[in-house]
Amino acid sequence: MLKRFRSLFRLLRSRQAFEDGMSDELRFHLEELAADLMRSGVPLPEARRRARIELGGMNSIKGECRQSRGLHIVDECLRELRYAARLLRKSPWFTVTALLTLALCLGANLTIFAVIDAVLLRPLPFPNDGRLVTIFNSYPKAGVQRDGSSLTNYYERRGQIPAFSSLAIYRYGTALVGDAGATQREQINWVSPDFFATLERGPVLGRVFAEGETTYKSDGVAILSDTFWRRQLAANPRVVGSQIRVDGVSKTIVGVLPADFRFLSSEAQLYLPLSSGPEQRVPIQRHSGGNSTQMIARLKSGATIEQAQLQLDAQNARLELDDPQAKMMADAGFRSLVVPLHADHVASIRPTLLLLQAGVSALLLIGVVNLANLLLVRANARAKESAVRRALGASAGHILSEILVETSVLTLFGGLLGLIVAAAGIRLISLFGADRLPLGSQIEFDARLALAAVLSALLLGLVLAAPIAWFNSRGSLLLAIQSESRGGTASRSVQRVRHGFIVAQIALAFVLLAGAGLLGLSLDHASRVSPGFNLGHILTGQISLPSQSYPTSSIALAFAERLTEHISSYPGVLAVGLVNNMPFSGRAPKSSATAKGYVRKPGESPRGIYSYGVAGDYFNAMGFFLRAGRFLRAADSRRTERVCVIDEDFARYYWPNQSALGHQLFQGSEEGPDSEAFTVVGVVGRVQQAGLTAEEAQGAVYYPYFFRPDNDMFVVIRSRQPPESLATALRQFVRQINPDLPVSDIRSMDIRISDSLAVRRSPVLLAAIFSVIALLLTAIGTYGVLSYAVAQRRREIGLRMALGAQPQQIRRQFLSLAFRLLACGTVIGVVGASLAGRAMQTVLFHVPGVSLPTLAGTALVIGTVSLLACLLPSHRAARISPLEALNN
């Protein structure tokens, strides 16, 4: 079999040589034969004549020879391709419409497929990635859905959960890398030694971290990412053993990771050991995960997540027996959850992606229905031709293969154009900020996409051929030939199918448009949410103080004070403040605070509270609303008397119906000595810490920076002039104090808020694009089918008008047909949109799945567009001249 294919392939390449050789060979035969005849005395002309007779028909012999070589199949295909190309060239409008439809529909589908493939489908780049899980602590009743895992969790669980073959813990962050004067802020991943063993992938050069390298004294080692190794060290193969400075401390490079090592969405350039002291591994630290440390584990082969969960629950229950915090944690609904790593990482984006996939599928369906309808119209117009050809002996299979070749040529070209559209679409999506999606930076145009395009194009070719084949197989030849010649109308069943297609198209477009409307409405609602402070000219930036140079809170405070002092003297600056965690920074860790004298009722869960340490004039810089008392001042960090500011949620919960001013509270989950109590001196409005659409806030407390220090801090500057103009000044001021300290993530607050909505905005934009295409397709489809109906009934209309029918009657007849189709489509569309809306509920914000205004608006748009599409053909129908129509 293979041999024959190879022989066929060789021949295809040298087809001309084959033909020439065959002619030569046969000519040689004729001449030899003639020569023999001449030798027996026949004169030359007669000998040639006889030789030709004896050999037989030259063309039929050649044909048989070609057939012997399997060439006839190729010839037939080429012939049909030529036929298809001729047909498509003959009707350029149809071809262009069809190709554009296919290009847009397939392009949109391929784009979304590229995203889904990168984010949801492609396995993580680790062996048996399905066995990788992540484990996090959850305190749902305290409003904390996930809180990472603690070092204590890690040391208690290691080797103790039989369902896991390996377990590791890691922490994302940044550090200053490089020698003094040439430092750069790099993404870092601090990991436990078994991190690489858990992933079952490790360095290509050197080794992984050793078990002993996890204390502060022994952690002077580093593993490089491939990118960092190439960028900073010129891919030096002897780099293992050399030194690198991280936050001013020298580390020995022990390994280099492979180029395709990618842990989830991490851009970490350096891997360092996650070191800890014994005091960080004790039971009292068990619940100190705080989302910055995360746990991963690998399931043993054969073990299930359910088994792991049971074993973990059992261990937690055992440990709680002698845990003083156990009661409070139980009240907070504490549980450690085991979930698949990949699914968990992309969980937030999954519903949106699936929604978009549903949207583009609907779009594709509209396109296919549209094309099927246009093809049916064409097939109808060619019914007579194909009937005649069949009557003359063309086999049904032959005509079917012709249809298949034609639709496949169309869809394959459409698929190729679709790939171009997809390439543009992927570019567009990355402009929307796709690399900020989980695994989003891996969205790319690759061979898988091209393969998907070709396969779907071929499949579409088959699907599109089906209705035409059905159309052609119907009814008798005689009828087809006669009906056309008499100028009758198409049979009812074909007409019904065409009308059904239009109804389906309208209904699908309706669902798509209504869905896009719901998303748009959600975005609108979300962007109307007040962030909880006065917007204006606010510039923000992030600074991370290396703990080696800033070991104590007074040193860090001195830095903060100098910086605010410097910046406030800059012209145009109204207020400057620093905070450990800013709204819209993408982080929203919660901790606890205890109101003095407050006794929790039985079953009442502790509350997750946003805790801030603020320096300078943070409140005025942000433009917070003061509800009572006063804001914190820069001097509050220097006073021995401890004061704090709370937000209105906190005040209302703990001191309802009274002023919160003068009351006291403690940091942490327990009351402490009176000397550590903070007195409430002010109440401020609630701010949207975790984004505009977050609704889980349970209160916030603002402490002077000195009492809640943090090496990560955000600078907030309110100014008269546009915030961007201050960016350079901000960098310079920081550099003046510490030349090695970069400022990262400099953005105005407006941009920050707008960026936080990107996850909602991009789907809306995409859905809007899809809806516009869908509307366009529906308009084309409706127009096409209606104008065909008019063209087909010219004679009937002409006759009726000759007998006295008014143009309005004719117009009304066609418009009423359009209305009927529109009404059917709308009714089905409303049902579909309601179902779709219900399914979309999770991604909607403050919008009901079934929203009457959206449905009404959609109906209005669809109605207008499809009626406009119908007006022209109906108008044309009414202007048909009886004489002309009947003469034709």
Added chain:
Amino acid sequence: MRKNAELLPGTLDMLILKAVSLKPLHGYGVLQRIRQISGDALDIPQGSLYPALYRLEHQDLIAAEWGQSDNNRKAKYYTLTIAGRRRLREETAGWNRLASAIAAALNTTSEEI
């Protein structure tokens, strides 16, 4: 009695293989050779010779090569391949079995039943 015997279906391939097994031949040569070795008893319909040659070449039973004819003209010569030789052996054996069986059947007299 007729001068030329009708060619049985399926025997043309066998005869071509036999003809080229003796010596590389061009198409016209194959025709002459078959006539010659059958003592002019077998006449091949010339129209079906070339499709048969192309079929056998496609099946890799014979190989073709351009060469010079006796009168110094360019001609395509066919030779037997190893697969062709095996096939010829099988077909010959099969044919002989069939022929002797048919001969035995046709020579049967009533006493032998």
